[in-house]
Amino acid sequence: MTYTKAFFEQLDKQDPLASFQAKFALNAGEIYLDGNSLGARPKAALARAQQVVEQEWGQDLIRSWNKHQWFELPYRIGNKIASLIGAQDGEVVCTDATGLNLYKAVSTALQLNPSRKVVLMEGSNFPTNNYMVQGLLSQLGDDYQVRFVEEAQLLEQIDEQVAVVCLTQVHYKTGRVLDMQAITEYAQQKGCLVVWDLCHSAGALPVDLNGANADLAVGCTYKYLNGGPGSPAFIFVAKRHHNRAQQPLSGWWGHSAPFDFKRDYQPGFGISQMLSGTQAILSLTVAEVGIDLMCAADMQALRKKSQALTRYFIELLDQECGQYGFELVSPRDDEKRGSQVALSHAQGYPIMQALIDAGVIGDFRAPDILRFGFAPLYNSYVDIWEAVQRFKSIMDNEHWREAQFNQRHAVT
Secondary structure, three states, X not given: OOOOXXXXXXXXXXXXXXXXXXXXXXXXXXXXOEOOOOOOEEHHHHHHHHHHHXXXXXXXXXXXXXXXXXXXXXXXXXXXXXHHOOOOOOOEEEOOOHHHHHHHHHHHHXXXXXXXXXXXXXXXXXXXXXXXXXHHHHHHOOOOEEEEEXXXXXXXXXXXXXXXXXXXXXXXXXXXXXXXXXXXXXXXXOOXXXXXEOOOOOOOOOOOOOOOOOOEEEEOOOOOOOOOOOOOOEXXXXXXXXXXXXXXXXXXXXXXXXXHXXXXXXXXXXXXXHOOOOOOHHHHHHHHHHHHHHHOOOHHHHHHHHXXXXXXXXXXXXXXXXXXXXXXXXXXXXXXXOOEEEEEOOOXXXXXXXXXXXXXXXXXXXXXXXXXEOOOOOOXXXXXXXXXXXXXXXXXXXXXXXXXXXXXXXXX
């Protein structure tokens, strides 16, 4: 069929998630398609930040640790995230950065499988995952190694040498979704533990960690959970693994009795030992606003809209810009695609810069990938129409060839 603006306007009228858009601070005239990198700001986050800074910190000061339950924030928010990723209360804490949590998770998994020395990962991972595991294994000695593979060889490379399979559920560049349940089951049958990275899936599609019998998982809150730039990440440990290993970043918040101030470390019980140092209270309190919004949404409806947004974007691009040599990198199959669309083009960088100048905000990933992330809570169907019309104008008029769009920025 040939798509028209009226078609997308009708979809917006029928959208059960449409009311959420008004809860976000979005710039007039701008189409924000970068929620897979940094989620938009919930309007309520500003008032919450002012409350914490002016009252809880400014007036109540040290009393806020008890009065406003600051000390409980990682657990309270962790339980909310648990409800979004198929985990139980007490299996998730919101803390630290994703890379630090991955370090803890893989270290814990290796301790739980001590006779094996190999960690299997996709080489095309977001680089932090690779770097963190490489750093961890370098500290453990020459017997340990990373085995890098890609999806096509993944299952055949899971063997009796592999201790831990460490994978990202939704690929950061392509948006391709791995089958968590099937891979976890296969790896565990081979005697491996599995650590999942949920950075591009938490808040973008339904996740069922316990349904898949996952061992450990990590993820961030600043993308689809709209927690704010650099907001704390989270870590999941299945209850069957609690108290069976000790993560190496043994800070005072993870102590069994942190306010006894004992000389020697004694790990806390359950998920508490995954905490390390003093928590980022300002960031946690603001992040909770976005997480609360996601908890109020129907994840099945969100996934259905995400699949529709990305599908229509792909098909409208085919209709309007098919002659310009863009190659679809993301899967066309709805079930195999996360909430983003990735295209490759030899001139991807200046084209993306021209799009941003035209008010269509996506991002670029080297060497040639243009990424567009769709957040169903605040992206409308008409956004697709408007974005592609601006895209077409840039290509028709060769606006991207202007010298200003070839100047490289530090952040792409």
